[in-house]
Amino acid sequence: MKRLWAPWRLEYILAKKEGGCVFCAAVDEDDDAKNYILHRAERCFVIMNIYPYNNGHMMVIPYEHVEDLESLPDETLAEMTVMTKHCCTVMRDAMNPHGFNIGANVGDAAGAGIKEHLHFHIVPRWHGDTNYMAVIDDCRVMPQHLRESFDQMKPGFAKLFGGK
Secondary structure, three states: OOOOOOHHHHHHHHOOOOOOOHHHHHHHOOOOOOOOEEEEOOOEEEEEOOOOOOOOOEEEEEOOOOOOHHHOOHHHHHHHHHHHHHHHHHHHHHHOOOEEEEEOOOOHHHOOOOOOOOOEEEEEEOOOOOOHHHHHHOOOOOOOOHHHHHHHHHHHHHHHHOOO
């Protein structure tokens, strides 16, 4: 049996949770750079994960506050899928990953950290991005600050969507 350890997420797990949804609060605020929102589409938005599994970890989130796929209109799910494709394009151009992990954890039994608001994860991967630090020392080395990842990818969304 293999185990994936993510000790860097302990800060999020143990942190005091504010009332309300963090995704709704971020998108309702008028400061995309502060909230790491890379792009706002018609039915969903793209945001950096502030507790990433890897550099460049993004999420595609519907504006609609739902916790499962069945509750989303088909048009929203379609836009989220297309936006996920655009995220891969931007990451490929900006960071040159060797692959991606893409998915959704629906419900707490499936590992959803924020189960109340459905979201898709797009995690860029590189050969050798899991090294001895994570395996031996339960420590994840993030070679790039979140703000630098955001700044590196923001122009890609402006290029794709005309500066929006």
